[in-house]
Amino acid sequence: MASTQVNPTRMELTKQKKKLVTAVRGHKLLKDKRDELMRQFLDLVRENMELRQKVEAGIRSANTNFVIAKAGMSEETLNTALMAPKQEVYLETGKKNVMSVDIPVFEYKTRTPDANDIYSYGFAFTSSDLDGAVKSLEDILPDMLRLAEVEKACQLMASEIEKTRRRVNALEHVIIPEAQANIKYITMKLDENERSTQIRLMKVKDMMLEEAHHYKEREAERGA
Amino acid sequence: MYKIAVLGDYNSIYGFAALGLDTFPVEDPQEGREKLNRLAADEYAVIYITEQLAEQLSAEISRYSETLIPAIIQIPGISGNTGAGIENVKKSVETAVGSDILFSNE
Numbered sequence: 001m002a003s004t005q006v007n008p009t010r011m012e013l014t015k016q017k018k019k020l021v022t023a024v025r026g027h028k029l030l031k032d033k034r035d036e037l038m039r040q041f042l043d044l045v046r047e048n049m050e051l052r053q054k055v056e057a058g059i060r061s062a063n064t065n066f067v068i069a070k071a072g073m074s075e076e077t078l079n080t081a082l083m084a085p086k087q088e089v090y091l092e093t094g095k096k097n098v099m100s101v102d103i104p105v106f107e108y109k110t111r112t113p114d115a116n117d118i119y120s121y122g123f124a125f126t127s128s129d130l131d132g133a134v135k136s137l138e139d140i141l142p143d144m145l146r147l148a149e150v151e152k153a154c155q156l157m158a159s160e161i162e163k164t165r166r167r168v169n170a171l172e173h174v175i176i177p178e179a180q181a182n183i184k185y186i187t188m189k190l191d192e193n194e195r196s197t198q199i200r201l202m203k204v205k206d207m208m209l210e211e212a213h214h215y216k217e218r219e220a221e222r223g224a
Numbered sequence: 225m226y227k228i229a230v231l232g233d234y235n236s237i238y239g240f241a242a243l244g245l246d247t248f249p250v251e252d253p254q255e256g257r258e259k260l261n262r263l264a265a266d267e268y269a270v271i272y273i274t275e276q277l278a279e280q281l282s283a284e285i286s287r288y289s290e291t292l293i294p295a296i297i298q299i300p301g302i303s304g305n306t307g308a309g310i311e312n313v314k315k316s317v318e319t320a321v322g323s324d325i326l327f328s329n330e
Contacts, residue, residue: 041320048313049327056300056309063302066239079238087244091226091269095292104292106269108228110244118242134242141243144299145228148270151313152295158316159290165322 006182008189016186020179027171034164037099041157048154051147058140065133072127081121081130087111089141101160103153108145226293229263231256232274236301240272253280260284260296269293274301275308 088111095102118138230240234249241247250256256277271294278298298309318324
């Protein structure tokens with residue numbers, strides 16, 4: 001079983017025992033980490049799916065609105081209207097630690113507090129459809145940002161879960177059995193050595209007694 | 225202070241300019257690749273990219289999947305939804321769990 005050769009010594013035995021204890025502890029901790037990560041991941045990924053469906057539907061309808069708006073006015077007017085945006089969006093990024101995985105937290109700020117600054121044009125030459133289109137896009141922006149946050153978190157957590165799972169499996173199926181097999185091998189070898197020493201001592205004792213008292217010679221004399 | 229970028233063909237993304245996001249219209253994948261790398265190195269925390277373009281830049285996008293910033297998020301373009309965004313969510317479930325246990329029947 002033991003793939004690598006270990007020296008059957010007491011020192012090695014202590015080492016292997018320590019290794020086993022560490023491995024068992026690490027295994028338990030990693031398993032807990034994996035379970036907790038998985039729990040949070042499943043919640044998050046459900047939210048991710050919901051948001052994505054919402055955002056995709058929102059963008060689809062916004063796109064439709066834009067097409068209608070485009071139909072109602074000339075291409076040049078549309079391009080000019082959207083050429084110089086008044087509003088700007090900034091992101092404040094932070095990170096949150098979830099079971100040793102850093103996930104991003106985005107907080108968005110607009111340059112001006114006025115909600116009407118998304119209309120970067122005078123209303124004289126543009127159709128009202130464009131206003132509606134821009135508004136519909138603006139409505140889904142918070143969801144889009146939340147989606148970015150959640151989707152990124154899901155990706156990061158998924159790869160962390162995979163890594164943790166591999167570690168748990170490696171510990172459970174390779175490291176721990178190997179250490180156990182090594183410990184067994186060393187213990188047996190040491191016991192065996194001890195027995196053979198015992199026997200050797202008994203033999204030596206016999207021989208020494210024989211030399212001192214000449215039992216066999218006396219036995220022979222008595223017999224004769 | 226980070227900003228948000230939108231990458232894709234002009235017709236799909238021009239509306240986002242009005243909201244104050246930075247739009248970067250690109251014509252072909254090669255241009256998109258260069259732009260994406262530049263944006264990622266620049267101070268853009270979120271990059272929205274149309275599914276059509278993302279499909280051709282998957283190698284680039286996967287390079288940023290392990291890093292905290294930028295988050296590259298696929299959005300449907302003007303020509304319709306390819307389902308790639310949903311597919312991505314399913315894929316992350318698959319990576320984490322081993323098989324898609326949540327959305328396989330949807």
